[in-house]
Amino acid sequence: MTAVLSLAIFVVAFFFIATEKADKTKVALVAAGLMAVLGLIPGTEVFFSEHAGVDWNVIFLLFGMMVIVGIIKQTGVFGYLAIWAAKRAKGRPYRLMVMFMTITAIASPFLDNVTTIMLVAPVTVVVCNRLRIPAQPYLIAEILASNIGGAATLIGDPPNIIIGSRAGLTFTDFLVHMAPIVVIVFVAFVLFTRLLFRKSFRYHPEHVAAVLALHERRAITDPRMLRRCLVVFAAVVLCFGLHSVLRSSSS
Incomplete structure (x- = not known):
């Protein structure tokens, strides 16, 4: 189920970015927020994980x-x-x-x-x-x-x-x-x-x-x-x- 939700968010975000139907920055932020809110990426790893978090x-x-x-x-x-x-x-x-x-x-x-x-x-x-x-x-x-x-x-x-x-x-x-x-x-x-x-x-x-x-x-x-x-x-x-x-x- 986690993989399906992650793939769905990615496909939808990619669609809006590729077609430019919405602001790219907003789409990326909303997609990243959904990943965190739905628990697809643990909140503790978003900013600190070397592999799953933000690449500083x-x-x-x-x-x-x-x-x-x-x-x-x-x-x-x-x-x-x-x-x-x-x-x-x-x-x-x-x-x-x-x-x-x-x-x-x-x-x-x-x-x-x-x-x-x-x-x-x-x-x-x-x-x-x-x-x-x-x-x-x-x-x-x-x-x-x-x-x-x-x-x-x-x-x-x-x-x-x-x-x-x-x-x-x-x-x-x-x-x-x-x-x-x-x-x-x-x-x-x-x-x-x-x-x-x-x-x-x-x-x-x-x-x-x-x-x-x-x-x-x-x-x-x-x-x-x-x-x-x-x-x-x-x-x-x-x-x-x-x-x-x-x-x-x-x-």
Whole structure:
């Protein structure tokens, strides 16, 4: 009976989330509350059980990522990178898509991929509008590239930290075993987009000047904060690496 009720709650919640007939946050909270109220998950285990309760590793990872991204967003670095990529692509649609996907895929292993897209997408739309080309294919490609790149590290995506905490995997474990596969999949995806979005790659040389006129340095709104963010970010990555090495050597 317990299994049937749990499955029913999951199916109903999944239906409302997938169809977007109700607010996703409310659906998740109501489903979690029903699980606790009906005794499907003992109340004492909701917040404290390592396996059945709230995964605090994921909660604090997301919280930390939101703080980091909120600060980085104020520096304008993603706008700088997007404009720089557009100018290097010289308005060539496929080359532009590859540049945007590469930036997104490189950022996603270290920042939450959802927030990465939220920072890259607005600039993508601006550049596409300047070139008079549809932005939808570029946004779709960036989203998929973000999901691919985020799988490379332990902190690249919430499911990664869930798997890592349950399986006892370190940052190095994820990086060594996942990064090579991610690189191969990403290269294959880049080649696939050439075929998938071939009808969208329309080159308009008369609109290239509008993109070349953009100044990427003006996108940097706070250089001092950007330098501080880079130092802190490098220190965090170094700490993760040292922790993984020490944990591997001790085991």
